[in-house]
Amino acid sequence: MKILVCVSKTPDTTSKIAFTDGNTKFDEAGVQWIINPYDEWYSLVRAIELKEANPAATIHLITVGNADAEPIIRKALALGGDEAIRVNTDNSDAYYIAAQIAEVAKQGGYDLIFTGKETIDYNGSSIGGMVAELVDSPYISLATKFDLNGTTATVVREIDGGEETAEVALPVVVSCQKGMAEQRIPNMRGIMAARTKPLKVVEPIAVDALTSIQSFELPPAKAGVKLVAPDNVAELVRLLHEEAKAI
Amino acid sequence: MSVLIFIDQSEGHVKKSSLEALTYGADVAKQLGTTAEGIVLGTVTEDLTALGKYGVSKIHQVSNAALNNVDAQVYASVISEAATASGATVIVFSHNQTGKAVAARVAAKLKAGLVAGACALPNTSNGFSVKKTVFSGKAYAHVNILSAVKVISLNPNSYKTVATEGTAVVEALAVTVNEPKVKITAVNKITGEVPLTEADIVVSGGRGLKGPEHWGILLDLAKELGAATACSRPVGDAHWRPHHEHVGQTGVQVAPNLYIAIGISGAIQHLAGVNRSKVIVVINKDPEAPFFKAADYGIVGDAFEVVPQLTAAIQKMKAGA
Ligand SMILES: Cc1cc2nc3c(=O)[nH]c(=O)nc-3n(C[C@H](O)[C@H](O)[C@H](O)COP(=O)(O)OP(=O)(O)OC[C@H]3O[C@@H](n4cnc5c(N)ncnc54)[C@H](O)[C@@H]3O)c2cc1C
Numbered sequence: 001m002k003i004l005v006c007v008s009k010t011p012d013t014t015s016k017i018a019f020t021d022g023n024t025k026f027d028e029a030g031v032q033w034i035i036n037p038y039d040e041w042y043s044l045v046r047a048i049e050l051k052e053a054n055p056a057a058t059i060h061l062i063t064v065g066n067a068d069a070e071p072i073i074r075k076a077l078a079l080g081g082d083e084a085i086r087v088n089t090d091n092s093d094a095y096y097i098a099a100q101i102a103e104v105a106k107q108g109g110y111d112l113i114f115t116g117k118e119t120i121d122y123n124g125s126s127i128g129g130m131v132a133e134l135v136d137s138p139y140i141s142l143a144t145k146f147d148l149n150g151t152t153a154t155v156v157r158e159i160d161g162g163e164e165t166a167e168v169a170l171p172v173v174v175s176c177q178k179g180m181a182e183q184r185i186p187n188m189r190g191i192m193a194a195r196t197k198p199l200k201v202v203e204p205i206a207v208d209a210l211t212s213i214q215s216f217e218l219p220p221a222k223a224g225v226k227l228v229a230p231d232n233v234a235e236l237v238r239l240l241h242e243e244a245k246a247i
Numbered sequence: 248m249s250v251l252i253f254i255d256q257s258e259g260h261v262k263k264s265s266l267e268a269l270t271y272g273a274d275v276a277k278q279l280g281t282t283a284e285g286i287v288l289g290t291v292t293e294d295l296t297a298l299g300k301y302g303v304s305k306i307h308q309v310s311n312a313a314l315n316n317v318d319a320q321v322y323a324s325v326i327s328e329a330a331t332a333s334g335a336t337v338i339v340f341s342h343n344q345t346g347k348a349v350a351a352r353v354a355a356k357l358k359a360g361l362v363a364g365a366c367a368l369p370n371t372s373n374g375f376s377v378k379k380t381v382f383s384g385k386a387y388a389h390v391n392i393l394s395a396v397k398v399i400s401l402n403p404n405s406y407k408t409v410a411t412e413g414t415a416v417v418e419a420l421a422v423t424v425n426e427p428k429v430k431i432t433a434v435n436k437i438t439g440e441v442p443l444t445e446a447d448i449v450v451s452g453g454r455g456l457k458g459p460e461h462w463g464i465l466l467d468l469a470k471e472l473g474a475a476t477a478c479s480r481p482v483g484d485a486h487w488r489p490h491h492e493h494v495g496q497t498g499v500q501v502a503p504n505l506y507i508a509i510g511i512s513g514a515i516q517h518l519a520g521v522n523r524s525k526v527i528v529v530i531n532k533d534p535e536a537p538f539f540k541a542a543d544y545g546i547v548g549d550a551f552e553v554v555p556q557l558t559a560a561i562q563k564m565k566a567g568a
Contacts, residue, residue, distance in 0.1 A: 014516075094363070095361070120383050121381060123380060124361070124363040125342075125347045125363055126361055126363050127351070129350070130354065133351070133356050138427075138428040139319040140429065141319060142344060142348070154432075159436075160343055160344045160345060160442055161257065161436050162435050162436035162437050163435050164316070164431055164435070165431070168428060179490055210392065211360040211362065213388050213390055214374075216381070216389075218386050219385075222543065225529070225544065227547060228544060228546050230548025230549070230552065233553060233560045234564075237557070244526045244543065246448070247564075
């Protein structure tokens with residue numbers, strides 16, 4: 001069985017969000033980069049667990065990004081996975097990225113493709129669905145549980161106002177979120193092993209990007225908090241009703 | 248040229264987030280000088296003609312019971328076929344769970360640029376640019392869609408529903424409905440609760456509540472307000488509350504009218520998921536809690552005393568009103 005895990009590099013969750021070049025570029029100064037938490041905590045760890053249950057399985061990691069993404073992919077390899085593929089481009093259009101992943105996926109003949117539920121920077125939640133469409137596989141979005149029985153997967157996924165259990169024959173594309181697995185910390189052996197795992201760099205295929213970011217904007221700052229004394233909750237209710245018109 | 252809006256339904260009822268999508272789509276159509284049409288899949292018990300009041304002239308219906316469950320692959324093929332047949336150049340979804348499953352597939356199928364998580368009408372003065380939230384609500388991006396056909400999925404609770412006059416013509420649409428490859432074996436809907444992403448008011452609790460046995464005061468307040476309940480990440484991790492209630496950068500992102508945070512410190516990752524709320528109330532016993540900096544109203548005090556009093560005060564206000 002072959003598993004492809006999509007891994008993306010995102011700013012650390014505590015990063016200061018600021019923009020440069022007339023608000024057209026994310027300001028990377030001082031930013032720490034991490035593996036997108038959904039990719040790391042859920043899809044990658046669940047893939048590793050599947051391999052632990054079935055050592056014949058192979059896990060390939062894929063990232064679409066320039067050379068700056070390599071430390072992140074090595075970090076991911078320290079958790080697990082057999083080899084990594086980096087598609088060498090920094091285009092950020094979701095369709096462009098999905099088309100690169102789909103190309104690698106078609107050539108590799110994967111049974112299972114995992115993505116995170118979304119990236120914490122662009123929050124598109126779109127790569128999984130697009131890849132699924134491009135490789136013509138079923139797509140399970142927002143999965144919270146994934147089990148394999150031979151070549152049939154049993155999956156629990158989030159739907160509006162609840163959850164749903166589904167069965168599907170491989171191959172399938174799954175977007176993963178909380179519930180799929182528990183976060184793991186890489187150990188020394190993993191970190192050493194990651195250094196020698198293959199990291200293949202491939203050039204992107206020609207695809208037209210369908211979107212481009214024109215500019216960024218920060219939300220207006222809050223005016224400041226109005227404090228109400230704890231023994232005067234009636235005043236809070238009045239403010240919420242009359243001033244904020246929120247209740 | 249027209250705008251096609253996907254109308255999401257659950258057990259025969261049109262979702263609130265779809266009414267927002269309809270209003271939004273109708274406004275996009277006005278902007279482009281064209282008509283707005285809707286598409287609804289599966290069995291619907293509601294009177295669809297009434298949706299005309301949100302600005303759609305026509306609704307395409309595929310009332311095939313096989314479509315009562317959302318299958319991303321089947322839905323995408325049906326919606327894409329309908330979009331092409333009706334000559335739609337803009338397709339609008341809600342960025343809810345269904346939209347997250349389907350919009351990206353439709354976009355890839357039609358080679359249409361997608362803005363997922365839009366929060367305002369497009370700017371068409373120079374191209375077609377749509378504002379969306381990025382960095383988990385910490386910023387916005389203006390994204391240009393370069394393709395002829397465009398797909399937009401609208402963040403729930405970010406566009407006001409406007410109902411006026413009007414009825415829509417409902418037309419049965421003949422399209423190919425493939426057999427889904429995914430077989431649904433169980434559906435577990437949390438009934439009687441307000442879905443978190445659609446809620447007008449969210450009452451949320453953190454580690455300050457000390458344990459699951461103390462959630463009663465929060466649930467009472469939520470009930471009084473008709474609010475959905477949420478929690479911080481450690482609360483979800485400790486299984487004090489179900490994990491789908493976890494809001495924040497790595498949980499659900501919400502944007503209600505009113506977010507009440509009880510015993511939550513306001514870590515940057517938590518704020519990322521809630522800072523698009525219109526009004527934020529913080530109840531925390533620590534005056535230094537970072538959440539107060541992001542709040543509109545606050546009470547520095549013990550949640551165990553303040554929250555029951557708040558519930559009572561709201562009851563009283565309602566009785567008086
Ligand atoms: C990569 C990453 C991602 C993360 N993602 C998320 C996320 O999505 N969502 C999220 O919530 N967190 C997230 N976190 C965790 C986050 O950093 C905080 O640890 C977490 O939000 C703290 O939860 P809390 O406020 O409930 O608990 P605490 O920080 O322990 O705060 C408890 C608060 O309760 C107050 N309190 C105590 N007793 C009372 C009382 N009797 N009455 C009133 N107030 C009281 C205290 O003053 C304190 O402010 C993430 C962390 C990382 C590293």
